[in-house]
Amino acid sequence: MSVKVVDARGLSCPQPVILALDAMKREKSGRIEVLVDSDVCVENVTRAARSQGWSVTCDERRAPAPGEWLLDLSKE
Amino acid sequence: MKSFRNVLATTPGIIAAGVVIGVAAVVLQHLGNPGNMGICIACFERDVAGGLGLHRAEIVQYLRPEIFGLCLGALLSSLFFREFRPRGGSSPIIRFALGMSAMIGALVFLGCPWRVILRLAGGDGNALFGVAGLIVGVGVGTLFFRKGFALGRSHGQSRMTGLMFPLFMAGLLVLSLIFPFAPGQARNGVLWYSLKGPGAAHAPFLVSLVVGAVIGVIGQRSRFCTMGAFRDMILFRHWHLFLGVLAMLVAAFLMNKGVLQQFHPGFANQPVAHTDGLWNFGGMVVAGLAFALAGGCPGRQLLMAGEGDADAAVFVLGMLAGAALSHNFGLASSTAGVGAYGPIAVISCFILCLIIGFAHCAWRGDRV
Numbered sequence: 001m002s003v004k005v006v007d008a009r010g011l012s013c014p015q016p017v018i019l020a021l022d023a024m025k026r027e028k029s030g031r032i033e034v035l036v037d038s039d040v041c042v043e044n045v046t047r048a049a050r051s052q053g054w055s056v057t058c059d060e061r062r063a064p065a066p067g068e069w070l071l072d073l074s075k076e
Numbered sequence: 077m078k079s080f081r082n083v084l085a086t087t088p089g090i091i092a093a094g095v096v097i098g099v100a101a102v103v104l105q106h107l108g109n110p111g112n113m114g115i116c117i118a119c120f121e122r123d124v125a126g127g128l129g130l131h132r133a134e135i136v137q138y139l140r141p142e143i144f145g146l147c148l149g150a151l152l153s154s155l156f157f158r159e160f161r162p163r164g165g166s167s168p169i170i171r172f173a174l175g176m177s178a179m180i181g182a183l184v185f186l187g188c189p190w191r192v193i194l195r196l197a198g199g200d201g202n203a204l205f206g207v208a209g210l211i212v213g214v215g216v217g218t219l220f221f222r223k224g225f226a227l228g229r230s231h232g233q234s235r236m237t238g239l240m241f242p243l244f245m246a247g248l249l250v251l252s253l254i255f256p257f258a259p260g261q262a263r264n265g266v267l268w269y270s271l272k273g274p275g276a277a278h279a280p281f282l283v284s285l286v287v288g289a290v291i292g293v294i295g296q297r298s299r300f301c302t303m304g305a306f307r308d309m310i311l312f313r314h315w316h317l318f319l320g321v322l323a324m325l326v327a328a329f330l331m332n333k334g335v336l337q338q339f340h341p342g343f344a345n346q347p348v349a350h351t352d353g354l355w356n357f358g359g360m361v362v363a364g365l366a367f368a369l370a371g372g373c374p375g376r377q378l379l380m381a382g383e384g385d386a387d388a389a390v391f392v393l394g395m396l397a398g399a400a401l402s403h404n405f406g407l408a409s410s411t412a413g414v415g416a417y418g419p420i421a422v423i424s425c426f427i428l429c430l431i432i433g434f435a436h437c438a439w440r441g442d443r444v
Contacts, residue, residue, distance in 0.1 A: 010229030012166060012371040012387070013304060014311060018221060021312065039159050040299050043085045047316060067161060067232070 004030075008045070009037040009068060016041045017048045024052050024073065034071040035063065042069050049073045082157075084297040090316060093298035094323030100287050101194055101324075102331040104142070105338060107279035111347025112198035114328075115142050115291065117374035118179060118188035118363075119348075121392070122399035122408075123275050124248070127267050130396065131403035134262070135273025139252040141281055142288035143378065144245045149292020150382030151242040157297065162238025164386030166230040170432055171370055171387050175394020176401065177425035178366035178374065183399065183408040184359030184418045185209065186349055188374045189302035189367070192360070193321065195349065197328035199341035202349050205356035212357075213364020214306040220369065220433040221311060227369070227436055230387055238384025241392070245382075249285075256281070274348050296383060301376040303367035348411060355414045358422045365429045369436075 008016035101114030126137030195203035255265030305317040380388035
């Protein structure tokens with residue numbers, strides 16, 4: 001199963017949430033990876049994904065650079 | 077899970093943040109700040125512009141320590157919690173123009189969204205037009221977001237870039253310590269002071285600074301944003317930030333009504349306000365749209381500038397310039413009513429914001 005990637009690095013509110021919600025709406029289920037580079041975006045995207053019934057895990061180590069995070073969104 | 081580490085970013089956290097800001101603002105009013113203006117980012121940045129002599133409106137000149145406190149509180153908080161991120165490069169000149177437009181609109185209404193809440197909590201019915209304007213302005217902004225509006229990505233910058241604006245604030249703070257307000261003196265050293273009017277009404281310097289810094293820390297951690305509150309509600313039906321705004325309103329109202337007897341319902345003779353409903357509304361439409369396009373209310377922009385966001389810093393500088401223009405050109409309102417050129421300025425700024433909106437709708441990022 002392919003994993004969709006949303007690159008929301010460097011974008012200001014509310015773009016990361018819009019991009020993530022767009023992807024969730026399109027994919028409906030499965031896995032989506034969202035790349036962000038601020039704590040605010042981690043919180044906002046997590047909150048938005050959970051409100052849509054997606055589970056979220058956050059992995060700083062898998063992000064391409066320091067100060068970036070990879071949010072792993074999944075839904076059965 | 078990372079987000080759980082930040083207690084203030086939870087729902088109870090944002091509500092607590094709203095309560096603290098609401099209570100603190102009303103207490104600042106009680107201690108000397110102008111009526112229904114315990115803390116108003118637009119008004120206070122305008123006063124800072126006056127204190128520096130960027131405009132010479134004699135009744136609104138004072139380097140407000142709350143402004144420096146907020147920014148430096150956010151800086152310390154972001155350094156402590158490892159959230160200080162020097163970044164910038166996302167359409168700075170556009171953000172400057174949005175900051176100017178936002179300030180011009182806010183000074184026609186006479187207040188930023190924080191003051192909209194405080195005016196409502198103090199019983200100022202004219203603020204209802206401001207709320208309506210804010211919702212319409214932010215609503216127009218969300219239409220642009222639906223069309224893919226964005227000002228482009230920001231990029232990591234040098235530490236010095238991130239520190240530049242907080243340093244600027246610290247410098248002004250030092251200036252106001254070297255040349256403090258001396259009763260009866262309209263000028264001390266390089267700084268200008270008001271002897272009457274809102275600029276002469278202020279809580280003790282140190283109280284203002286410390287309360288500002290506390291709000292800076294809380295605001296930085298909670299991501300409290302009044303524009304975001306309405307934007308998220310309209311765009312996503314997300315209530316998170318709105319609960320913070322509601323908490324601020326309720327807390328300020330209860331403090332005014334129950335504790336400090338500062339609640340005076342009505343439309344006429346409200347402190348630092350006018351009764352022109354149309355332009356109370358219009359001013360806030362422009363301000364709301366500009367905040368939405370720039371991604372944060374004035375308070376949030378100041379906090380982000382403290383976190384190293386150079387784009388937010390440019391927005392704040394735009395607001396300072398907008399304040400100077402507003403008073404030099406007679407765009408700003410007063411208790412007597414709307415300024416001579418206020419309405420035409422509001423209309424011009426609205427058109428400018430629309431053009432900025434349309435010009436950045438084509439952006440689609442790397443959507444996948």
